[in-house]
Amino acid sequence: MAPLATPKFPFRDINLKVTNDAYTFTSPSSPDAPALVIDRPTGDIRLGDANPQAAKRATRVSSIAGILGIIQLRLDKYVVVISKTVPVGRLKGHMVYKVVAAEILPMRERQIHDPDEDTFIGLLDTFLQRSPMYFSYAIDLTNSIQRQSQADTASPLWMRTDDRFFFNKHLQSDLMEFRNRGSRSQPGKQPAIDPFILPCIFGMLEIKPTKFKNSPITMVIISRRSRYRGGTRYFTRGVDEEGHVANYNETEQIIILNDSSTGLGGYAGSTDMQSGKLGGGQEMQIMSYVQTRGSVPTYWAEINSLRYTPKLQVRSPEAALAASQKHFDEQIRIYGDNYLINLVNSKGRECKVKESYEQMFRSLASAPKEGRESDRLTAEKFTTLQPGARNQEFDRLHYVYFDYHSETKGMRMDRAYALTEKLHEELQKQGYFRGVDSPSNVDGKIDARSLQTSVMRTNCMDCLDRTNVVQSIFARYTLNRIFEDLGLMPRGAQFRDEDPAFEVLFRNIWADNADVVSSAYSGTGAMKTDVTRTGKRTKLGAFQDGRIGVTRYFLNNFRDGPRQDSYDLFLGAYDPSATNIGTGRAFVDRRPILIQSIPYILAFSIFIVLVGLFTKRDPDARVLPMRFFILFWSAVAAWCFHFILTHGMLYVNWPRLNPRPFAVDGYSEHFSKARKDAVIGGLVARHERGLSTARYLNAEEGKKRIE
Secondary structure (H helix, E strand, C coil), X not given: CCCCCCCCCCCCCEEXXXXXXXXXXXXXXXXXXXXXXXXXXXXXXXXXXXXXXHHHHCCEEEEECEEEEEXXXXXXXXXXXXXXXXXXXXXXXXXXXXXXXXXXXXXXXXXXXXXXHHHHHHHHHHHHHHCCEEEECCCCCCCXXXXXXXXXXXXXHHHHCCXXXXXXXXXXXXXXXXXXXXXXXXXXXXXXXXXXXXXXXXXXXXXEEEEECCEEEEEEEXXXXXXXXXXXXXXXXXXXXXXXXXXXXXXXXXXXXXXXXXXXXXXXXXXHHCCCCCCCCCCEEEEEEEEEECCCCCCEEEECCCCCCCEEEECCHHHHHHHHHHHHHHHHHHHCEEEEXXXXXCCHHHXXXXXXXXXXXXXXXXXXXXXXXXXXXXXXXXXXXXXXXXCCHHXXXXXXXXXXXXHHCCCCHHHHHHHHHHCHHHHHXXXXXXXXXXXXXXXXXXXXXXXXXXXXXXXXXXXXXXXXXXXXXXXXXXXXXXXXXXXXXXCCCCHHHHCHHHHHHHHHHXXXXXXXXXXXXXXXXCCCHHHHHHCCCCHHHHHHHHHHHHHHHHHHHHCHHHHHHHHHHXXXXXXXXXXXXXXXXXXXXXXXXXXXXXXXXXXXXXXXXXXXXXXXXXXXXXXXXXXXXHHHHHHHHHHHHHHHHHCHHHCCCCCCCCCCHHHHHHHHHHHHHHHCCCCCHHHHHCCHHHHHHCCCCCHHHHHHHHC
């Protein structure tokens, strides 16, 4: 009897059997498929038959949604399994799920707890709880619909993925390594492990079955966050040496006609149903429009020091030329022509970032030609830089500057629509993807009828608030065109006028996208969502933005260090097993006790002052001693506050795993200044070892990793 073909899609139902010597994963719906066995405590991977005796010895048997991967921490390996999901909706008839809960399973049962290992597990667990990750058993969510139409559907699902958006790839690396090379006991390729490898994306995914003028449609928006240069707002800026930029997201807006929305819930009953696809008997029309966002691809940083506005550091664009070339080489190869929509301010501190971007473009393009268009509000409404020739690859870049804040001040958000007027021809030429998935396509491949030929790459400083408003404007323009081409509304009409209910859905889905992308990077929802949700700037929205600004200040200075560490850990930017165990604990605060205590002294002083001011006193009590008492503690509080503000870099919660070079240098500088302080300098100077090991035990090692 010929062996059964290995399923191309991940198993929908996996049973986990836990014994003292192994974790065993099997699929009840595919009883002939071999079991995946991960030996304990070694973590060795093998394929074998499901052992009935092992089931009897199992200390636990449970059903899981999938295997997120395997991670090596400092002392042990851990299997991360998806224990709970929620269905998001159907895309092309296939169910899409969101990861709600994951479980971290150790290879060893540790009797003695190591503080660092516990911290690593805590970082990983917190990351898993807060991260919006999505997967499908039958659709490659990492690729746009256009790229899916060009993919090899004969390959297993994980092999078709876009490497940038396969967010759990680091965790899957052990399974992928076993698949490609096998092990000592099972050498060679191991295709039978393919159904256990489940790719996930990180970002935002909403599926909204709705109607436009009584015509049933499905609207989908997917934002895919890159796994490269992942991190938090002030600790991850600009471009790295490999050409990866911070906060890079690909956002795809999809409109589907004749989508299936009923039927199979998620678990496959047989191998014939493994794809989970629903047949509707009609041609499914799919239209999609892709945009990208990402940090300005030069070397720049914003350095926290407890000031509300961090210090901006911009290096020479020439230093980042090679990295920028790598970045745009990839962007042009994937998307074609790139329209670089730059929204940073033309004045003030942001101007340096704008100028570095423009200098970078001039270095890349052949004989660039500059065009300017101004209006009565600002002398620089638009600046366009176009290549003067088509001699080289980078002449497919087109730089467009729009002074967003100057143009929209006074709550005139309608002025932002000038971008689509200016870029009308480019948007027309760019087009959108249109494909057809007919019932006869048994392999699920989409027949492409038209392709999107270029992309809008939008950025502001954070690539969050302004960026999302402008991306929603481009998405609106293209959606109007799609509805016109489908004959759902007359030429020249606007869908906001044709169907107000759909307009509300469109606004809210893009505002939701803004909040999710912003939360991943800055820790809060997005600003300016009142513009996206209502179409105009409101006083309540401005107040809300102020509240978000204060919250971001607190999070970015005092909470983002561990959050950055969790990104580095999950994405493999930091390898705990490479750290020498004997070097000491990685998460210990090694600042001198005196420096650590000053915020507590400040809080105590304020408390004492408040007690002195508001406590009832005996009418016969003397006033002068109390005044001296309050004055003394007020002076202590004022000095503490001044010290903390002056030496702010000593109190920022920095990342511990991959120290930023500017943080190491800045910390040392502020520590040296603290040693010269007129009040406590002499006491700090006694802790000389604090200077060398201050906060970062492995600072030099971190620098080498970064380099």
